[in-house]
Amino acid sequence: MTEPYVWWAILGITFATFLSRSSLHVLGHRLQVPHTLESALRYAPACALAAILVPDLVFVGGHLDLSFGNPRWLAGIVSAGIFAANRSMIASISGGMAVFWLLRAVHGG
Amino acid sequence: MHSKCVRWPISKITPSILSESITNDAGAVTSRDAFLRGVRELMPAWPGIFAWGLVTGVAMVKSGLSVTEATVLSLMAYAGSAQLAALPLMATFAPLWLVTLTAVTVNLRFVVYSVLTRKHFAHLGVQQRLWLGYLVGDIMFARFTAMVEREPDYPHRVQYYFGGAIANWVLWQISSLIGIFAATTIPTAWGLELAGTLTLVALLVPLCASRPVLAGVLVASVVSVLAHDIPMRLGLLLAIAFGVLAAFAVERARGES
Numbered sequence: 616m617t618e619p620y621v622w623w624a625i626l627g628i629t630f631a632t633f634l635s636r637s638s639l640h641v642l643g644h645r646l647q648v649p650h651t652l653e654s655a656l657r658y659a660p661a662c663a664l665a666a667i668l669v670p671d672l673v674f675v676g677g678h679l680d681l682s683f684g685n686p687r688w689l690a691g692i693v694s695a696g697i698f699a700a701n702r703s704m705i706a707s708i709s710g711g712m713a714v715f716w717l718l719r720a721v722h723g724g
Numbered sequence: 725m726h727s728k729c730v731r732w733p734i735s736k737i738t739p740s741i742l743s744e745s746i747t748n749d750a751g752a753v754t755s756r757d758a759f760l761r762g763v764r765e766l767m768p769a770w771p772g773i774f775a776w777g778l779v780t781g782v783a784m785v786k787s788g789l790s791v792t793e794a795t796v797l798s799l800m801a802y803a804g805s806a807q808l809a810a811l812p813l814m815a816t817f818a819p820l821w822l823v824t825l826t827a828v829t830v831n832l833r834f835v836v837y838s839v840l841t842r843k844h845f846a847h848l849g850v851q852q853r854l855w856l857g858y859l860v861g862d863i864m865f866a867r868f869t870a871m872v873e874r875e876p877d878y879p880h881r882v883q884y885y886f887g888g889a890i891a892n893w894v895l896w897q898i899s900s901l902i903g904i905f906a907a908t909t910i911p912t913a914w915g916l917e918l919a920g921t922l923t924l925v926a927l928l929v930p931l932c933a934s935r936p937v938l939a940g941v942l943v944a945s946v947v948s949v950l951a952h953d954i955p956m957r958l959g960l961l962l963a964i965a966f967g968v969l970a971a972f973a974v975e976r977a978r979g980e981s
Contacts, residue, residue, distance in 0.1 A: 621793050631824050636837075639838040660931065661941050663836070674952060690918060703768070
C-alpha cells in the first residue's frame with residue numbers, strides 16, 4: 616500500500632467513527648426522537664448483540680453450517696449454558712473456547 | 725472505602741465531567757466510586773476484548789499495513805469491526821469514499837445506541853459528548869443500558885460509563901498493539917476471535933429475560949443469517965430493525981409497558 620493513500624484511508628475511518636458514534640450526542644436535545652421510537656429502541660441492545668454474534672457462530676468460510684462438524688455454534692451454546700448456570704463471564708468464555716478447541720481436535724481440523 | 729488512598733488521574737483528563745457530578749448531591753456514592761464500578765463491571769469481559777484486539781492487530785499487519793500505520797489506525801479509529809471491514813478495500817486501493825462509507829455503515833448500530841444514551845449525556849458540554857460518544861463499544865453499551873434500567877436513580881452514570889469505556893479502550897489498545905507487534909508469531913488458526921463472540925453471548929443471555937426480548941433476539945438472529953450476504957454489513961442493521969419491530973409488537977400484544 617502506498618503511504619498517502621493509507622493515511623487518507625485511516626483519516627476516513629476515524630471520521631466514520633466520530634460521525635456514527637458522536638453526531639447524535641453533539642446534537643443533544645436539539646434532536647427530538649418520538650417517544651414510541653425511543654421506547655421500542657430499548658430492545659436494540661439485545662437485537663444488536665444477537666445480530667452480531669449469530670452469523671459469527673453459524674457461518675464458516677462464508678457458508679451456513681449448522682452441522683455438528685461446525686464447532687463454533689456448539690461452543691456458543693455451551694457458553695450460553697455456562698453463563699445461564701453460574702453468571703460467570705470468564706467461565707463462560709473459557710468453557711466455550713475449551714469446547715471449540717476440543718471439538719476441532721476431534722474433527723482433526 | 726478510604727477517601728485518601730489514590731488520586732485518580734481522571735480528574736486531569738476530564739475536569740468538567742468530574743466537577744459536574746460533584747455539584748450533584750450524590751449521597752454515599754462518589755463519582756470516583758461510580759468510575760471504579762464502571763471499570764469493575766467491564767473487567768469480566770477482558771478475555772474477549774483482549775482476544776478481539778489481538779486478532780484485529782494481527783489482521784491489520786497481515787493485510788499489508790506497516791506497524792506504524794496499524795498502530796495509528798487502532799489508536800485513532802478504535803473500531804474493530806470497521807477496521808477489519810476496511811482492510812480488504814484498502815488492500816485493493818478502493819476509492820477513499822468507499823472505505824469511509826463502509827466504515828460508517830459497519831458503525832451504524834452506534835447511531836441507534838446513541839439514541840438511547842443521548843439523554844444521559846445531553847447536559848454535558850459538546851466536547852465531552854463528542855468523546856463519550858467516541859468511546860462507546862458494544863460491551864460497555866450493553867452494561868450501561870442494563871444498569872440504567874435496573875437503577876434509574878443511580879447518580880453518577882456518566883462516570884460509570886466513562887470508567888468502563890476507558891477500561892475497554894485501554895484493554896483494546898494494549899491487545900491490539902500486542903497483535904500488531906507479534907503478528908508473525910500469532911497463528912490465525914487458533915480461532916481466538918471466537919472468544920470475542922462468546923463475550924457477546926454472555927452479555928446477551930441475561931438480557932433474554934422477557935418474551936419481547938426473546939422474540940426480538942430470535943427474529944434478529946434469523947434476519948442476520950438471511951441478510952448475511954448484503955454488502956457493507958447492512959444486514960446487521962436490517963436484523964436490528966426487524967428484531968426491534970418484533971419485540972415491540974410482542975410487547976404491545978401482551979400489553980406490557
